Amino acid sequence: xxxxxxxxxxxxxxxxxxxxxxxxxxxxxxxxxxxxxxxxxxxxxxxxxxxxxxxxxxxxxxxxxxxxxxxxxxxxxxxxxxxxxxxxxxxxxxxxxxxxxxxxxxxxxxxxxxxxxxxxxxxxxxxxxxxxxxxxxxxxxxxxxxxxxxxxxxxxxxxxxxxxxxxxxxxxxxxxxxxxxxxxxxxxxxxxxxxxxxxxxxxxxxxxxxxxxxxxxxxxxxxxxxxxxxxxxxxxxxxxxxxxxxxxxxxxxxxxxxxxxxxxxxxxxxxxxxxxxxxxxxxxxxxxxxxxxxxxxxxxxxxx
Amino acid sequence: xxxxxxxxxxxxxxxxxxxxxxxxxxxxxxxxxxxxxxxxxxxxxxxxxxxxxxxxxxxxxxxxxxxxxxxxxxxxxxxxxxxxxxxxxxxxxxxxxxxxxxxxxxxxxxxxxxxxxxxxxxxxxxxxxxxxxxxxxxxxxxxxxxxxxxxxxxxxxxxxxxxxxxxxxxxxxxxxxxxxxxxxxxxxxxxxxxxxxxxxxxxxxxxxxxxxxxxxxxxxxxxxxxxxxxxxxxxxxxxxxxxxxxxxxxxxxxxxxxxxxxxxxxxxxxxxxxxxxxxxxxxxxxxxxxxxxxxxxxxxxxxxxxxxxxxxxxx
Numbered sequence: 001x002x003x004x005x006x007x008x009x010x011x012x013x014x015x016x017x018x019x020x021x022x023x024x025x026x027x028x029x030x031x032x033x034x035x036x037x038x039x040x041x042x043x044x045x046x047x048x049x050x051x052x053x054x055x056x057x058x059x060x061x062x063x064x065x066x067x068x069x070x071x072x073x074x075x076x077x078x079x080x081x082x083x084x085x086x087x088x089x090x091x092x093x094x095x096x097x098x099x100x101x102x103x104x105x106x107x108x109x110x111x112x113x114x115x116x117x118x119x120x121x122x123x124x125x126x127x128x129x130x131x132x133x134x135x136x137x138x139x140x141x142x143x144x145x146x147x148x149x150x151x152x153x154x155x156x157x158x159x160x161x162x163x164x165x166x167x168x169x170x171x172x173x174x175x176x177x178x179x180x181x182x183x184x185x186x187x188x189x190x191x192x193x194x195x196x197x198x199x200x201x202x203x204x205x206x207x208x209x210x211x212x213x214x215x216x217x218x219x220x221x222x223x224x225x226x227x228x229x230x231x232x233x234x235x236x237x238x239x240x241x242x243x244x245x246x247x248x249x250x251x252x253x254x255x256x257x258x259x260x261x262x263x264x265x266x267x268x269x270x271x272x273x274x275x276x277x278x279x280x281x282x283x284x285x286x287x288x289x290x291x292x293x294x295x296x297x298x299x300x301x302x303x304x
Numbered sequence: 305x306x307x308x309x310x311x312x313x314x315x316x317x318x319x320x321x322x323x324x325x326x327x328x329x330x331x332x333x334x335x336x337x338x339x340x341x342x343x344x345x346x347x348x349x350x351x352x353x354x355x356x357x358x359x360x361x362x363x364x365x366x367x368x369x370x371x372x373x374x375x376x377x378x379x380x381x382x383x384x385x386x387x388x389x390x391x392x393x394x395x396x397x398x399x400x401x402x403x404x405x406x407x408x409x410x411x412x413x414x415x416x417x418x419x420x421x422x423x424x425x426x427x428x429x430x431x432x433x434x435x436x437x438x439x440x441x442x443x444x445x446x447x448x449x450x451x452x453x454x455x456x457x458x459x460x461x462x463x464x465x466x467x468x469x470x471x472x473x474x475x476x477x478x479x480x481x482x483x484x485x486x487x488x489x490x491x492x493x494x495x496x497x498x499x500x501x502x503x504x505x506x507x508x509x510x511x512x513x514x515x516x517x518x519x520x521x522x523x524x525x526x527x528x529x530x531x532x533x534x535x536x537x538x539x540x541x542x543x544x545x546x547x548x549x550x551x552x553x554x555x556x557x558x559x560x561x562x563x564x565x566x567x568x569x570x571x572x573x574x575x576x577x578x579x580x581x582x583x584x585x586x587x588x589x590x591x592x593x594x595x596x597x598x599x600x601x602x603x604x605x606x607x608x609x610x611x612x613x614x615x616x617x618x619x
Contacts, residue, residue: 011512012428012512013429015512015513016424016425016426016428016429017425017429018425019421019422019424019425020421020422020424020425020426020429020434020437021421021425022417022418022421022422023418023419023421023422023425023441023483023487024422024425024437026418026479026480026483027437027440027441027444027480027483028440030456030459030476030477030479030480031440031443031444031452031480032440033459033463034452034455034456034458034459035455037455037458037459037462037463038454038455038458040462041458041462053458053462055458055462055463102350105343105346105347106346106347106350108343109340109343109344109346109347110347113339113340113343113344118610119610119613121347121351122610122613122614123613124351124355125351126613126614127354127355128354128355128358130537130583130586130587130589130590131358131583131586132540132541132543132559132579132582132583132586133541133543133559134541134543134558134559134562134563134579134582135358135361135562135579135580135582135583136357136358137566138361138562138566138575138576138579139357139358139360139361140357141372141566142357142360142361142364142372142373142576143357143360145372145373147371147373147374148372148373149360149373152373179353179354182354183354187614190614191614232446236446236447236448237448237449239448240448240449240450240451240544241450242450243543243544243563246563247563247566250567258450261450261454262450265454265457271458274454275454275458278450278451278454278455281448281451282447282451285447285448289443289446289447292446293439293442293443293446
C-alpha cells in the first residue's frame with residue numbers, strides 16, 4: 001500500500017514537472033540566457049574590421065573596456081550620459097507625481113462613489129487600456145502639430161496658436177509619459193481601493209472622525225500598498241521608455257536613458273557599451289524589482 | 305461579494321434620512337454621504353482627456369483630405385480607395401496588418417497553453433526549484449521591456465544565430481514577455497479554487513490527469529480565456545520587442561510601421577487608418593473575452609459584469 005502510494009506520488013510529481021516544463025524551458029532559454037549573453041557582450045570585445053561585437057563566453061576572460069568607456073561617458077569630461085540619466089530621473093519623477101495626482105482621485109471616486117454607474121465608469125477607464133500606445137501617441141501628434149486642433153483651439157480663445165509643441169518641449173514629453181502610462185496606474189489603484197472594507201470607514205465615522213480625518217487615518221493608510229504597486233507600475237516602464245520622447249519631440253534636448261541604449265546598440269562598434277548601459281539600468285532597478293516581486297508573492301500567499 | 309453589494313445599495317437608500325439632521329447639526333463638517341461633485345467632475349474631465357484625442361484620431365482616418373488637423377469631408381480612401389496610400393492597396397501597410405495578426409495568433413496559441421501548464425505545474429510541484437522558476441516568471445513580468453528586448457536581440461544575433469531576426473524571433477520574444485499573464489492569472493484562480501474539487505474527483509475514481517481535464521480545466525476556463533485575450537491584445541499593441549527583433553519590412557507589424565513613419569514617410573491619415581484597425585482588433589478581442597468570461601462564469605454567484613470587466617483587464 002505504502003509502496004503503491006509512493007509510486008503514485010512519484011508519478012504525479014512527474015506530471016507536475018511535465019506540465020511546468022515547456023514554460024520553464026522557454027523562460028530559461030529566452031529570459032535567463034539572453035541576460036547572460038548580454039553580460040558576455042558587455043565583457044567582450046569588438047571586431048575592429050567589421051565593428052561588430054565579439055561576445056566572450058567565459059566570465060574569467062571578460063574585459064572591462066566597455067565598462068570603462070561607459071563610465072567615462074557618465075562622469076568624465078564632456079560626458080553625455082550623466083545629464084541624460086539625470087533628465088530621465090527628473091522626467092520620470094515629475095510624470096509619476098502628476099499621474100498619481102490624477103489617478104488616485106479618479107480611482108478613489110469610482111471605487112467608492114460610483115454606485116450603480118460603476119460598470120459605466122469602469123468601461124470608460126478600461127477603454128484606453130485596449131487602445132495601443134502608438135495610437136494614443138499618434139492621436140496627440142495629430143492634435144499638437146502646427147496647424148493641429150490644439151493650436152487652433154488656443155488661437156480661438158485668443159492665445160498664441162503657433163507654438164511648436166512637438167519641437168523638443170519637456171512639458172510635451174512629460175505629459176506624453178503621463179498620458180501613456182496612466183491607464184495602467186488607475187487600474188492598479190482601483191483594484192486595491194475597491195477591496196478596502198467600507199465598514200472600516202463607517203467605523204471611523206462612528207468613532208468621531210470627520211471625513212478628512214477618516215481619509216487621512218484610514219483610507220490613505222490602507223492605500224499604501226496600492227501607492228507602492230502603482231509607483232512601480234509607472235516608474236519601471238518610464239525608465240526604459242525611448243519611444244515617447246522620440247515620437248513627441250525627436251530633439252536631442254529631451255532624450256532619455258532608453259534612447260542612449262538604443263543609440264549605442266545601433267552604432268557600429270558600440271553594441272558592447274549598449275550592453276553595459278542596459279546592465280547598469282538593470283542593476284539600479286533590480287532591488288525595487290525584487291521588492292515588488294516579494295510583496296506580490298506575499299500578497300498571493302495571504303490570499304491563499 | 306453579494307452581501308457587500310447589498311449593503312452598499314442599502315446604505316445608499318437608507319442614508320438620506322438620518323444624514324440630513326446630522327449634517328445640519330454638524331455644520332461645517334458637512335454631510336459625509338453627499339455626492340462628491342468635485343471628484344465626479346474631475347473623473348469626467350479625466351475620461352474626456354483620455355478618450356477624446358483617440359476619437360479625433362479615429363475621425364481623421366476618415367478625412368477625405370491629407371490633413372490631420374482640418375476636416376475636409378468623409379471618405380474611406382485611406383482604407384480602401386486610394387491606389388497608393390490606402391491600407392488595402394499599399395503593400396507596406398497591408399503587410400503590416402497581416403504581420404500583426406500573424407504574430408498575435410501565433411503568440412497566443414503558444415503562450416497560453418505553456419503558461420497555463422506552467423501555472424498548474426508550479427502550483428502543485430512545491431519545491432525550491434518550483435519557487436525559483438516562479439520567481440523568474442514574475443521577474444519577467446516586471447523587467448522593463450527595453451532591457452528584455454535588447455537581451456533577446458543579443459541572443460538571436462550572437463548565440464542562436466540560426467533563429468536570427470524576423471518572425472520566429474518576434475514570436476519567441478513575445479511569448480516570453482507575455483507568459484506571465486496566463487501564469488499569474490491562472491495561478492491566482494488555482495489558489496482561490498483550492499484542492500477540494502480535485503480530491504473529490506480522485507475519491508470518485510478519477511485519475512490525476514482525468515481530474516485535471518474534467519474538473520480543474522473547466523473551472524480554470526474563465527482565467528484561461530481572460531489571459532488569452534490579454535496576450536492577444538498586448539501582442540497587437542506591442543512595440544518594443546517587435547521593433548528590436550523585426551528585420552525586413554515584411555516582418556514589421558503595425559506598431560513599428562506607425563512609429564517609423566510618424567516623422568516623414570507614409571504620413572497623413574493612412575497612419576490613422578492603420579491605428580484604427582489596430583484599435584478595432586483589440587476592442588474585438590476585449591469584447592470576445594468579456595462575452596466568453598460571462599458565459600464561462602454564468603453559474604457562479606460572484607460573477608458580475610464588473611468582475612468580467614476587471615478580469616479581462618488583468619486585475
